[in-house]
Structures are given as structure tokens and as C-alpha cells.
Amino acid sequence: MLLHAWLLLVALTTLTSGINPGVKVKLTQKGLDYGREIGIASIQKKLKTIKLPDVSGSQKVNPIGKVSYSFTNMHITNAGLPQSAVSLVPGAGIRLSIGNAYMSLNGNWRVKYLKIIKDSGSFDLSVSGLSITTTIAVNSDETGRPTVTGNNCAASVGDVSIKFHGGASWLYNLFKSFIAKALRSALEKQICPLVADAISDANPYLKTLNVLAKVDEYAEIQYSMVSSPVISASSVDAGLKGEFYNVGKHQEPPFTPAVFTMPSQSSNMLYIGLSSYTPNSAGFVYTTAGALSLYITDDMIPASSPLRLNTQTFGTFIPQIAKQFPGLMMKLLVKAGKSPVITFESNNATIKASGTVTAYAIQANGTLSPLFVLNMDGSVSAQVFVSGSRLAGSISLNELNLTLGTSYVGDFQVKSLDRIFQMVLKVVILPKLNAHLAKGYPLPTIGKMKLVNTQLQILKDYMLIGTDVQFSG
Known part of the structure; x- marks a missing residue:
């Protein structure tokens, strides 16, 4: 395995342009010493030739x-x-x-x-x-x-x-x-x-460094190099771009990475700092790709729920719906209006999002008749964790605010619909988002690099991952 294990860690620190990084990497003396152990065994084998x-x-x-x-x-x-x-x-x-x-x-x-x-x-x-x-x-x-x-x-x-x-x-x-x-x-x-x-x-x-790592059918993340490494007497500090892109289309988001400073810790071999720029660029990508929209139908609601997506249920709160569209099933289109924004504070990650909910009545011939459009603003808390060599997470609802955008059935009290849309969020939308977030996205790695003894902290404006590493193969 020659010197590659040690040098692969160093590889994460070689960078070339001059913009602020979205991701920072710190290689400590402990990391160098681990690589030395592997490298010495490899040189010894080489000398025997x-x-x-x-x-x-x-x-x-x-x-x-x-x-x-x-x-x-x-x-x-x-x-x-x-x-x-x-x-x-x-x-x-x-x-x-x-x-x-x-x-x-x-x-x-x-x-x-x-x-x-x-x-x-x-x-x-x-x-x-x-x-x-x-x-x-x-x-x-x-x-x-x-x-x-x-x-x-x-x-x-x-x-x-x-x-x-x-x-x-x-x-x-x-x-x-x-x-x-x-x-x-x-x-x-x-x-x-x-x-x-x-x-x-x-x-x-x-050459196996995942400079451009596939996330899913919509997104890939780039770990290209943005500046020369800064080598001190105790560590190598460097920055990676850490930006999400639409697959096959590199469109820059309308914001840039903010400056953040890594702490001078050394108990782990490697530290990876991920600024809020990285997940925010992901939000921009998914919004631009139209991936943050979802049609919700009644068969997606648990059978045990007394609230159904039909004009009878909604007619309880908005009588004119039951009168104008009696006995019809309904469909909801939930769509992000602009990119969600994630902020990092000490031990807290919060995502604020806005969008619209459009309600339709489904006619017998399948035609969709619009009933109303609600503006939706809310926030969720994010729990973030490292799974293997990927960063994953889950979200839970903090608050949801609904206001009327357009009504095709006359005026009504939006407040009366809070219970329905709280339920839709909790039993349909959040589980789908969490299933996606649980898959995670790849962290910068090389070859068969395994992260061990990993800890994650949420700090002001960035997340800090401290980890040791192991190489195999």
C-alpha cells in the first residue's frame, strides 16, 4: 500500500484558486503519524527490492x-x-x-x-x-x-x-x-x-479523490481545490470548494461562502469543517431543478387518519368547497417558492423555507379544478450525523405559518386549515424528506478511506467533524 494512506490524507489539502472555501480540512500531527506508520512499512518493503x-x-x-x-x-x-x-x-x-x-x-x-x-x-x-x-x-x-x-x-x-x-x-x-x-x-x-x-x-x-461526487439524479458535489495549503508546524490547513451543482450543469448560486475559522484541535487525525454554504448550495440546486415539489393524494395519508383529502373533509372548514365540488377527491401540490436557508448556531441547525400549497378538486374525468393557493412559511430543526463516509440528517417541524394567496371558492379562514396541513407535513412530507436525508451526501474521501471515532459539532456558521481514519486495500 506504499505511502498512499498517509499521502491521501495530505491530498485533501492541495488547492489552487483564491475564493473562500465552503469546506475546510485540517490534517493534524496525529494524522501524519498514522500515515507514517503505514508509509514506513511500505518503504521497508520497497527497500527489499x-x-x-x-x-x-x-x-x-x-x-x-x-x-x-x-x-x-x-x-x-x-x-x-x-x-x-x-x-x-x-x-x-x-x-x-x-x-x-x-x-x-x-x-x-x-x-x-x-x-x-x-x-x-x-x-x-x-x-x-x-x-x-x-x-x-x-x-x-x-x-x-x-x-x-x-x-x-x-x-x-x-x-x-x-x-x-x-x-x-x-x-x-x-x-x-x-x-x-x-x-x-x-x-x-x-x-x-x-x-x-x-x-x-x-x-x-x-486520483480517486472524489473531486466531483454524485449525490443523486439531481445533484453532485464538487470538492475541487480553492487555495494553496497553509502548512504550519502543527497542522496542514486547506479549503475545498464544497459546492453542490445540478448534474451536468454548473450554475453558481447567488451567494458566496462566508469566512469561518477552524479551531486548533488536535485529538483526531483529521478535521473537516463544513460551512452553511454547502447545504445552502444544495437547497439552491434542488430548487432550481424543481425537485422541491410534491403532489399529495389521499392514498398517501394513513388509513387510520380521520382527515381525508376530499371535498367533504375540506368542506367542513370551507363550506363552499363541498357545495361547488361535492363528493370529489382532492390533490395538493406543495412547491418551494425559493431556496431554503440553513443557519448554524451553537448546537443548533435551523432551516427556514417558504413555498405554496395549491389545492385541486379531481373531476370525474381527471381534470384538476383549482380551489385555493396558500403561501407557506415555516422552519424545521435539523439533526446531523456522520454515517460511514457520508453526512446525513433528519428534520422535525418547528413552526408553520399559512396565509391565503389566491382563492377560487371565496374568502375563508386559513387558520381553520392548520390542523390538516400540520398533519400533511408530519405524515407525508417530512418522512419523504427524512428518507432522502438519511441517504446523506459524500464527504471528501480517497480510495478505501474509512472514518472512525467520529464526532460532530454544530458551531457558529459551520459544522465541525473530528475523525480518525483507516485505510484498507
Whole structure:
């Protein structure tokens, strides 16, 4: 899995333009340390793939003269990275430091001297005190997704010890210092390219960032990048667009994100702040798409309810309906007039909405005869929660105010209809909305990223999600 788990967290922080974000992300030191644990295991695996070239040559040795030698079939048998640390370098990136690493390898040796005498055997080489440092730079590609590269890598080998097997023991000392120096150089040259490869191997995973995430047939949410990350000594802070769009049509809402400030918390690996701009852009999308309208018929009312959608029931409150349209079923059209507005206060999310209710009598031939139009204003409370990697919720009615817009049956007291429309809201409209809200919409994630130990707070103007993460696959 290479370094991708750690770098995928960092990926959420690579941004490119200059508008206020609708969503903010904070990656803490705890998050970096989690990624380091996975990344170190991946680098260790990568180092075991080192392939050292055969080494051959000749050396003049007194008193026997020129001795030809070769060291072949060298391969790594073990590698360990017991000490490592990751830190943030303001303005540069993320520094990975590895110390007191060790490696071991074995191979074959062969010598020829006095033109006719040959000797051979095997050897084991142990490397200790290996150190590696590199800086990981985070950028964005043409799609707005993050890419990572390793820069300024340095690797040095501490001690090298060799144990020869087979052959004449007096030959060993001739080559110990030479082969140790040659293999030290060969190792140091290969380590940094392998570390750079391990970092680059994360890029295919980074391409799975849900920059444009489908919500349903009406909406998708964009998590494109809006500014460069701000790297401090303790966290990486960045912003994502966090805006809903109509599927296939990117129409900006008539409002912009307000500035909000994330708190300096660090007990979780990752913090995601979602401003009221994000759900308000969703309201704009669904209103523009005409999705916030619903025809209500009598078969949608529970059979146990004494209130029915027919002219007999409504005639009890508006006698002229029963007189003009006796014995007919009715249909209601509930339609949003403008986009709902959500506000966040401490521990409270409130949605204010307005619209119209048009009542029709259904004639025997199916023709709809309009009876009246009511203006409707109300508010609901929202309960918000994280479900998997999605933000979900439910709503409950706070208040409902009805006023008469147009009447086709003469004047009547709108107040007398409150009971009916309270019932319609509670047993038909709110359950349908809650069923949709329970599905939630996707949070910014990459690959098989799982949110764990998640907490959600509603604060002034935004929601704060604190979470740890796990990666699999």
C-alpha cells in the first residue's frame, strides 16, 4: 500500500484558486503519524527490492601480484526501519526522517590469481546506521486532484560489516574494506530513487479523490481545490470548494461562502469543517431543478387518519368547497417558492423555507379544478450525523405559518386549515424528506478511506467533524 494512506490524507489539502472555501480540512500531527506508520512499512518493503549490480575488477597484491575478483548474485535478505519521524516544514512540504535503519544481503565471491589459481565462496553483508531524509511536495494536476513527489532526498550508510564463507581465509582481508566501500556507494545510490518511487506510487490512489461526487439524479458535489495549503508546524490547513451543482450543469448560486475559522484541535487525525454554504448550495440546486415539489393524494395519508383529502373533509372548514365540488377527491401540490436557508448556531441547525400549497378538486374525468393557493412559511430543526463516509440528517417541524394567496371558492379562514396541513407535513412530507436525508451526501474521501471515532459539532456558521481514519486495500 506504499505511502498512499498517509499521502491521501495530505491530498485533501492541495488547492489552487483564491475564493473562500465552503469546506475546510485540517490534517493534524496525529494524522501524519498514522500515515507514517503505514508509509514506513511500505518503504521497508520497497527497500527489499534493491538489486545491486555485480562488482568486478582487479587489485595488485604483494607478493602474489594481480588478483582478479568478482562479487555476484547480491540480493537483500532483510531490511528494518526501527526509527522514523514525520514533520511539517512550513512553505515546503512534509519531511520524512528515518534513522538507525539496517539491511542485510548476501552474494557470491570469486577470485583468480597467479593466472591459474581460483577460489570462491559466499558472503553476508550487514548495514547499520542507515539514515534517510526526504521532503514530500504536494501539488495538483490538471483535474484539480493532488499529486506528490519526493524532493531533496539524502541517504547515508553508517557501518558495513562483511562475513566471508568458503575459500582461503587469508584472502578475506584483502577485500573487506574494498567491497564494503563499493557496496556502500551502490546502496546509497539506490535508496533515494526507491523512496521517490514509493512516494510516486501514491499518485494512482490520489486520483480517486472524489473531486466531483454524485449525490443523486439531481445533484453532485464538487470538492475541487480553492487555495494553496497553509502548512504550519502543527497542522496542514486547506479549503475545498464544497459546492453542490445540478448534474451536468454548473450554475453558481447567488451567494458566496462566508469566512469561518477552524479551531486548533488536535485529538483526531483529521478535521473537516463544513460551512452553511454547502447545504445552502444544495437547497439552491434542488430548487432550481424543481425537485422541491410534491403532489399529495389521499392514498398517501394513513388509513387510520380521520382527515381525508376530499371535498367533504375540506368542506367542513370551507363550506363552499363541498357545495361547488361535492363528493370529489382532492390533490395538493406543495412547491418551494425559493431556496431554503440553513443557519448554524451553537448546537443548533435551523432551516427556514417558504413555498405554496395549491389545492385541486379531481373531476370525474381527471381534470384538476383549482380551489385555493396558500403561501407557506415555516422552519424545521435539523439533526446531523456522520454515517460511514457520508453526512446525513433528519428534520422535525418547528413552526408553520399559512396565509391565503389566491382563492377560487371565496374568502375563508386559513387558520381553520392548520390542523390538516400540520398533519400533511408530519405524515407525508417530512418522512419523504427524512428518507432522502438519511441517504446523506459524500464527504471528501480517497480510495478505501474509512472514518472512525467520529464526532460532530454544530458551531457558529459551520459544522465541525473530528475523525480518525483507516485505510484498507
